[in-house]
Amino acid sequence: MRQSMCQRGASCHNITSCSVCVCVCVSQLKMSADSNPRALHEQLRAQGDAVREIKAQKGSKAEVDAAVQLLLKLKADYKQLTGQDYQAGRPPPDAVMNDEDHDEDDGDDQVDPWNVSTSSAKGVDYDKLIVRFGSSKIDQELVDRIARLTGKTPHRFLRRGIFFSHRDMHQILDAFEKQKSFYLYTGRGPSSEAMHVGHLIPFIFTKWLQDVFDVPLVIQMTDDEKYLWKDLSLEDCHRYAVENARDIIACGFDLDKTFLFSDLEYMGASPSFYRNVVKVQKHVTFNQVKGIFGFTDSDCIGKISFPAIQAAPSFSNSFPQIFGDRNDVQCLIPCAIDQDPYFRMTRDVAPRIGYLKPALLHSTFFPALQGAQTKMSASDANSSIFLTDTPKQIKNKVNKHAFSGGKDTVEEHRKFGGNPDVDVSFMYLTFFLDDDEQLEKIRQDYRSGALLTGELKKCLIETLQPMIAAHQERRKLVTDETVRQFMTPRKLRFNC
Missing domain, CATH: 1.10.287.10 (S15/NS1, RNA-binding)
Structure with missing residues (x-):
């Protein structure tokens, strides 16, 4: 005191x-x-x-x-x-915890829905972030339980701790074990025409969850949010939403189980969705959103009310075309942990308006090419590998900009070895190289000095180039009609 x-x-x-x-x-x-x-x-x-x-x-x-x-x-x-x-x-409850409520020994980590930065070359300290946010660590017992219930090998994002934190995932699995289904909800804030590889992480994992659990999915495109926060026209924000939808659909989602919607379109056409927005708005005070999100008196009123819009898809009766008037279908949200403040608020307000709390699975951040002190950003072309990049652009960006954990000379590197914990090329391989044994060999060889930085970068380039080329080919097959089908409110295949 x-x-x-x-x-x-x-x-x-x-x-x-x-x-x-x-x-x-x-x-x-x-x-x-x-x-x-x-x-x-x-x-x-x-x-x-x-x-x-x-x-x-x-x-x-x-x-x-x-x-x-x-x-x-x-x-x-x-x-x-x-x-x-x-x-x-x-x-x-965890939802109303202020992000300033953490110990001084948390260091210089800054994590909120708009900014991520740290002074550590290894990136954000996720163990401390779990304590600060009040979530639970995804341990081996939980990973093994997911494997046992689905009968599938856990996704590499689970095996490697890329999805590292959760809220109430055991509750989701308890219900699933009793043949009671749930639904998935994730989203994208469209701020540019082209997405980068970091944007793919929640969608790659959500696609796997949809497949192994056989559940419906809603994907919110927050074009309204980008209009409120960015210097963009309303028309551009909606156009970016449609363009980003093409990249999301190209991840392979099942049309019969996926509804992808723009806030600017859906909220005005869905009274049920808007009613839930208003319910949340009534039960969250200005002091609460100031404490959670850091809003000031200078922020426009649209920002202050927006969290209620991101909360609404967490409640099943926001989608009557899928669930009718049911409000008892629980929601599971895979997202990066910087989005957790929205859902801490949502989890706090849910029981007060008669709804189930959503469960969450949190991912780590995808680092910028220049290092793990910040996440990859679409606003900096040199910090990002875009889904529109050519093989030559990918090669040049990795070779020129990817932060190295190697030594200054070949002689020193051979003698002392490199540090894979801070090397961006190795970090990227942990996201995209599926073979665990190969990844571990690369780690050991780099640490011992047997593998040089240039050779490590070559491994990454040879992993990214075909992956992005394949995505571009799938995207070409996504027609205007395909986008329209995914974004049309309709009944989805739902077994419950």
Whole structure:
């Protein structure tokens, strides 16, 4: 707690150390927690202790009354902020946790829906991020259970910890084990015509989930979000949504089980979807979204209300053409962990509007060519391998820009070896090279110095070139009619 001056003239570090100044100290602290539910919960606990301490010390009636009044005020503030009554020993749900609520030893990692950066060459510390966000680690037991229930070899993204964190995945598997189905929801914010290889990660994995669990999928194209956040016209945002849809469809999704929609089109045509947006809007306060997303008074009102739009696909009755009026079909959301703030909010509000909480599977970030300190960005051509790049462009980008974990000279590298943990070419291979034994041999050879940086880059180039060429060929087969079919609201194949 912050130090303050006691009315008796002493420095006070603990609000219970002085019954006279208890209200002063807590009131000063209150200013720093107006939008921070966890900090407010902690202040309530401390103020409760303070009330008991004043009574134990036989404080005056005025002191007791003042402390109790402050306790009641904090409880009222807590309910307004979180929508729930304060309960001792039960911190607020994960959805309303402020991203500033983390220990100072988290380093320089910055993770939110719009920015990802770290000072570490190895990238974001995901173990600390799990603690900070309050999610659960995907352990070998969970991976083995998925394999057992599906009868399929776990995807390389699971085997290698690329999808590393979850919320309530065991609950999804419990239901699946009882022949009760679920549905998948993921999305894309279309900010340019061309997607890069990092954008493929959630779709590659979602395609695998759709296949092994045989479940329907909804894909939200947040063209409205990009209009609100970027200096783009409404027409361009929607055009990018359609172009990106072609790349997504080219991943091989099943038309009979996939509905792909643009917010700008679907929300105006679906009363059920919009009703759920409004329900979420009513049950989330401005203080909450400020605390979760860092909005300021200068942000347009569209940004402040947008999280409710991203929340709505988490509820099955947002899609009556698929699920009718059912609100009991649980949703599983595969996404990068920077999108988790949206769904912490969603999971908090869901039971208060009578819906199931969505479950989540979180992926790591796909690093920029220049290093894992930030994720690959479509706004920087030299940081990204685009799905439209030619084999020559791929080769040049990898050779010129891919950050190396090798030594400065061949002699040093042969003697001391390279560091695959910071080498971008090796990181990319962990995403796209399917053979575990081959990947491990590359790791060992590079670390020992037997494999040079140029040779490692060559391995990556030879992996990416055919993969992207094959994607481009599949994309050519995606006609305007194919896009229209995927984006038309309709009944999907759903066994439940």
